[in-house]
Each structure stands twice: as C-alpha cells, then as structure tokens.
Amino acid sequence: MLMRFGLDIAPLDLDLTLGCGQTFRWRPGERGSWTGVIDDQLVRLSAANGRLAVEVLPGRRDADELVSCYLRADDDIDRIQAVLAKDRVLAPGLKRFRGLRIVKMDEWECLGSYILATYANIPRITKMIEAVSNSFGDRIAGGIHAFPRPDHLARVSASHLRRLGLGYRADYIREVCAYMDEEWLGRMRSASYEDLRKELVALPGVGDKVADCVSLFGFGRLESFPIDVWIERALVRLYGQKGSYSRLRRFAASRFGDCAGYAQEYIYHNERARSGACAFLRK
DNA sequence: GCCCAGGAGTGTG
DNA sequence: CACACTCATGGG
Numbered sequence: 001m002l003m004r005f006g007l008d009i010a011p012l013d014l015d016l017t018l019g020c021g022q023t024f025r026w027r028p029g030e031r032g033s034w035t036g037v038i039d040d041q042l043v044r045l046s047a048a049n050g051r052l053a054v055e056v057l058p059g060r061r062d063a064d065e066l067v068s069c070y071l072r073a074d075d076d077i078d079r080i081q082a083v084l085a086k087d088r089v090l091a092p093g094l095k096r097f098r099g100l101r102i103v104k105m106d107e108w109e110c111l112g113s114y115i116l117a118t119y120a121n122i123p124r125i126t127k128m129i130e131a132v133s134n135s136f137g138d139r140i141a142g143g144i145h146a147f148p149r150p151d152h153l154a155r156v157s158a159s160h161l162r163r164l165g166l167g168y169r170a171d172y173i174r175e176v177c178a179y180m181d182e183e184w185l186g187r188m189r190s191a192s193y194e195d196l197r198k199e200l201v202a203l204p205g206v207g208d209k210v211a212d213c214v215s216l217f218g219f220g221r222l223e224s225f226p227i228d229v230w231i232e233r234a235l236v237r238l239y240g241q242k243g244s245y246s247r248l249r250r251f252a253a254s255r256f257g258d259c260a261g262y263a264q265e266y267i268y269h270n271e272r273a274r275s276g277a278c279a280f281l282r283k
Numbered sequence: 284g285c286c287c288a289g290g291a292g293t294g295t296g
Numbered sequence: 297c298a299c300a301c302t303c304a305t306g307g308g
Contacts, residue, residue: 021289114289121288124306167304172291207291228289244297268289 003059006051009073013099014045017071020269020278022103022217024113024126025133025147038070039106040138040146057141071101072220083259089238090266097266103217107185109147110218111200114210115173116166124165131164150180172205179203193221208245216261225252225260234271 018026018034026036033046041063044055056063068074077098085091105113116132117125129147136153137145154177161170188196196219200211212226227235227248235241241251256263272278 117288118290119288119303120290120305121307123308124288127306162304165305167306168291168302169304205291209290213289226289229287230289 001059003054003056003063005054005064006048007054007064007068007073009052009068009071009101010050011077011099012047012052012071012101013097014047016097016100016269017103018045020272021122022265023105024117024122024129037133037140037144037146038066039109040140041066042140042144043067070104072104075101075222077101080259080262084256084263084266087255087263090263093270094266097269100262100265100269102222102261102265104220105217106147107188107214107218108150108180111176111180111203111206111210111214112147112150112153112173114213114217115176115205116169117213118169118205118207118210128164128166128169132161132166135164150177154178154180169205175204176206188219193223196221197224208249212249216264222261223253223258225249225256225264227252227264228268230268230271230277231264234267237271238267 014032014034015028018036019028023036026034029035029044029046031046033044035042035044037043041060042057045067046053052067054064054067056067060066081094081098085094113125113129116128120128132153133145133147134143136148136156138149139145154174156174158170158174161174166173188199191199193215196215197211200206200214201208206214209226209228212224215221216224216226225231227245232242232248235248235251239251239255241248252260252263269278
C-alpha cells in the first residue's frame with residue numbers, strides 16, 4: 001500500500017543531502033525529486049510548496065518517523081551554522097550549505113556500505129551496493145531490494161561476491177557479516193564515540209576513515225570527522241594542516257567540536273564542487 | 284592507456 | 297611515528 005504524506009523539515013536541500021556521497025542508494029528524478037531506499041522501504045521525496053512531499057512503498061505505520069529520523073529533522077541547523085560561522089575559513093560559504101543534512105542510516109547498512117566504499121569512486125560504490133542488494137537483499141517492490149541482512153550475506157561465497165565486482169572487499173564484508181549481531185549493535189548504539197570508534201577499527205576492512213563515516217552516518221555521532229582524500233587536500237589548502245590521520249582528527253575536534261560532522265560535509269562538498277566532481281554542485 | 288578513487292593491512296626503518 | 301608496498305577494479 002502506497003503511503004503519501006507531507007513533512008516540515010527545513011532547511012532541506014535534497015540534492016546536497018542525497019546526491020553526493022553520504023549515502024549511495026538515491027537516484028534523482030523529475031522536478032528535483034529523489035527516489036531511494038530507507039531500510040525496507042522505497043521512498044520518493046520531492047519539494048512541494050514549502051513542504052517535503054513523501055511517498056513510501058510498501059508503507060508502514062511509522063513511515064513518517066522513518067523519514068524524519070533519516071533526515072535528522074531534529075538537528076538544530078541554525079545553531080550548527082552559528083557555531084561554524086565563528087570559523088573564519090568556513091563562514092563565507094556556510095549559507096550555501098544550510099539545506100545539507102547529515103543522514104542517519106541503518107547502522108549495519110552504513111557499515112557494510114562503507115566497507116565496500118574503500119578505494120573506489122562513488123559511481124562504482126553505487127554499482128557494488130546495487131549489485132549485492134539486488135542479489136541478496138529482501139525484495140521491496142518491483143526490482144528494488146533492501147540492503148542485504150548480515151546473516152544472509154555471510155552465507156554467500158567470496159567468489160560470488162567477487163564476481164559482482166567487489167574485489168578484495170569481498171572477504172572483509174563476509175568476515176564482518178559473520179561478526180554482526182544485535183547484541184553488538186545495541187552495545188555500540190549506547191557506547192561513547194571513542195569506544196564505538198575503537199570497536200569499529202578492530203573490524204577487518206575498517207580503518208580510521210570508515211570508522212568515522214560509520215560513526216557519523218550510521219550511529220549519528222556528529223562529533224565524528226571522516227578524513228578521505230578530498231578532506232585531506234582541503235585541510236592543506238584551507239588550514240595548512242597535514243600529517244597523520246590522528247593528528248588531523250585532533251585538529252578537527254579542537255576546531256569544530258560537536259559540529260565536526262557538519263563541518264566535514266561542508267568542506268567535502270565544497271572541495272568536490274571546486275573540481276567539478278559532483279554535478280549537483282556545479283550550478 | 285593513464286590516472287584516480289569517501290582505504291586498509293602489513294611490513295620496515 | 298613515517299613511509300612503502302600490495303590488494304582488485306571500474307570510471308573518467
């Protein structure tokens with residue numbers, strides 16, 4: 001049963017939020033709409049006279065909360081922007097990113113997705129996630145499938161996963177699948193950011209960067225600051241900062257505090273826009 | 284063909 | 297701590 005409803009989530013820019021690399025399952029449609037998967041639901045989002053128009057299939061009782069939570073409707077964007085406006089480097093470009101929301105993905109889907117994301121570009125990551133979902137995820141509607149559950153994926157052979165184009169990531173994700181369970185996930189949800197991070201880094205195929213992405217987009221820790229090649233370049237260019245991951249991480253923590261996650265996204269999108277890496281930012 | 288990618292693991296100095 | 301090397305492969 002298709003559900004339709006409206007939400008008041010402002011400010012919100014769907015292109016910035018869904019289009020360039022936080023999450024990999026959204027596709028742009030007509031008139032600025034986006035279609036994607038949240039957990040076990042197919043969702044279409046579009047802006048309609050000041051509100052967010054939502055369509056959900058197959059639809060479930062708490063669909064409105066599902067979408068609100070995913071887009072972090074409760075984040076105080078004004079406060080975050082005010083905090084980051086004190087940074088002389090970030091201040092001039094801040095308003096442009098007001099509608100960018102950090103998403104809150106399912107924890108396992110985020111972890112699995114970012115293990116696949118290592119040393120690949122966004123088009124390829126999108127393709128890998130599509131392939132494992134279509135092959136091993138529960139069917140939602142039409143040809144759309146949820147991200148596969150870990151217990152299911154753990155039973156798939158490594159060679160099968162390699163055939164889907166995962167390369168060396170196939171072994172990592174299988175090992176992590178076998179380790180996943182609700183007890184661990186529950187413990188991590190209530191852990192401190194530093195403890196969560198340590199546990200994540202201990203997983204095979206998870207290093208500093210993936211652990212920070214999963215902390216941020218999966219477990220909702222806004223103090224997390226993932227450093228990939230784009231951020232590394234930007235920190236040199238904007239702040240003259242370079243060095244090891246842990247050194248750059250400390251710099252970000254002291255400079256951006258509990259808004260580090262949003263600062264990271266602003267810097268990431270700005271850096272990619274400069275080089276024309278993301279079509280939605282070129283306008 | 285070339286270069287790069289939301290890197291991680293391992294070994295060495 | 298810093299490097300150096302390997303891993304596997306598609307996209308631009």
